[in-house]
Amino acid sequence: MPSTAGLLAARTPVIKRRLAMAPLTSQTPAATARPPVFYVRSLTKVYGMGAAEVHALAGVDLDLYAGELAVLLGPSGSGKTTLLNNLGGLDVPTAGELRYHDFDLTGAQEAELTRYRRDAVGFVFQFYNLIPSLTALENVALITEIARDPMPPEEALQMVNLGARLDHFPAQLSGGEQQRVAIARSLVNNPSFILADEPTGNLDTRTSEEIMRLFRSLQDRGITIVVVTHERDIAEWCGRTIMLRDGKLVGEDRHPQKVFAHESSNRA
Ligand SMILES: Nc1ncnc2c1ncn2[C@@H]1O[C@H](COP(=O)(O)OP(=O)(O)OP(=O)(O)O)[C@@H](O)[C@H]1O
Numbered sequence: 267m268p269s270t271a272g273l274l275a276a277r278t279p280v281i282k283r284r285l286a287m288a289p290l291t292s293q294t295p296a297a298t299a300r301p302p303v304f305y306v307r308s309l310t311k312v313y314g315m316g317a318a319e320v321h322a323l324a325g326v327d328l329d330l331y332a333g334e335l336a337v338l339l340g341p342s343g344s345g346k347t348t349l350l351n352n353l354g355g356l357d358v359p360t361a362g363e364l365r366y367h368d369f370d371l372t373g374a375q376e377a378e379l380t381r382y383r384r385d386a387v388g389f390v391f392q393f394y395n396l397i398p399s400l401t402a403l404e405n406v407a408l409i410t411e412i413a414r415d416p417m418p419p420e421e422a423l424q425m426v427n428l429g430a431r432l433d434h435f436p437a438q439l440s441g442g443e444q445q446r447v448a449i450a451r452s453l454v455n456n457p458s459f460i461l462a463d464e465p466t467g468n469l470d471t472r473t474s475e476e477i478m479r480l481f482r483s484l485q486d487r488g489i490t491i492v493v494v495t496h497e498r499d500i501a502e503w504c505g506r507t508i509m510l511r512d513g514k515l516v517g518e519d520r521h522p523q524k525v526f527a528h529e530s531s532n533r534a
């Protein structure tokens with residue numbers, strides 16, 4: 267059986283091809299050597315009307331770059347999930363600009379958003395959202411039925427080191443293993459990026475670290491990953507922390523990623 271590293275390496279050309287989708291055009295302000303994957307300006311999301319109006323996003327400006335492992339950090343209600351859902355095409359903004367490469371998510375039709383979610387995005391959630399009556403393999407295989415260019419579900423499960431648990435039902439797996447099945451499910455459509463909403467929110471410290479290590483191995487293979495959390499410890503494993511409060515970006519920190527015991531100390 268090929269090693270996990272071998273499988274990841276084998277997928278890299280596909281991932282690279284996806285990342286090489288049409289770059290932003292010259293309309294991009296302040297053209298840099300590295301155009302962003304996501305271009306977000308004055309992004310606003312208002313829920314409700316009148317007295318019940320909630321400004322979940324109140325003018326967010328953000329660039330996200332290919333290959334980043336970035337964290338959205340902020341207290342409850344600060345707009346983290348709203349921003350993530352807008353990036354992933356699960357929700358649409360009220361106003362502002364939001365582009366993925368040259369795809370304008372603000373003006374997109376529902377069918378285009380569906381295609382975008384199906385082909386480009388991998389979602390991971392806090393409570394795994396696995397179907398209890400399906401095995402690990404079947405939970406992942408379900409996605410391959412709608413994906414355009416899926417990998418074999420066994421391969422996705424091997425990438426998260428669960429090749430030996432294919433026939434286990436969710437109830438027969440630990441929390442960390444269930445989350446890894448969910449990550450395999452997010453990977454099986456060969457996404458360009460993964461959006462993870464509190465992926466470690468339900469896990470103990472050691473298991474959270476395992477999940478972050480897994481995200482890091484995926485980042486090393488060129489997948490862009492955005493992780494939402496309100497735990498500062500989680501942010502340490504990532505290279506960029508973006509802080510949200512009351513629907514606004516209130517700070518940003520780029521820092522060397524904390525090194526796992528097995529890693530060399532020369533990570534950027
Ligand atoms: N569908 C909705 N309808 C009305 N208000 C909403 C809706 N979704 C979110 N909100 C409100 O928007 C604000 C931001 O919510 P959001 O879920 O993005 O916060 P969060 O930072 O993810 O919080 P948490 O850490 O608790 O998950 C909150 O005040 C929330 O009540």
Ligand SMILES: [Mg+2]
Binds near residue numbers: 346348463
């Ligand atoms: Mg949330």
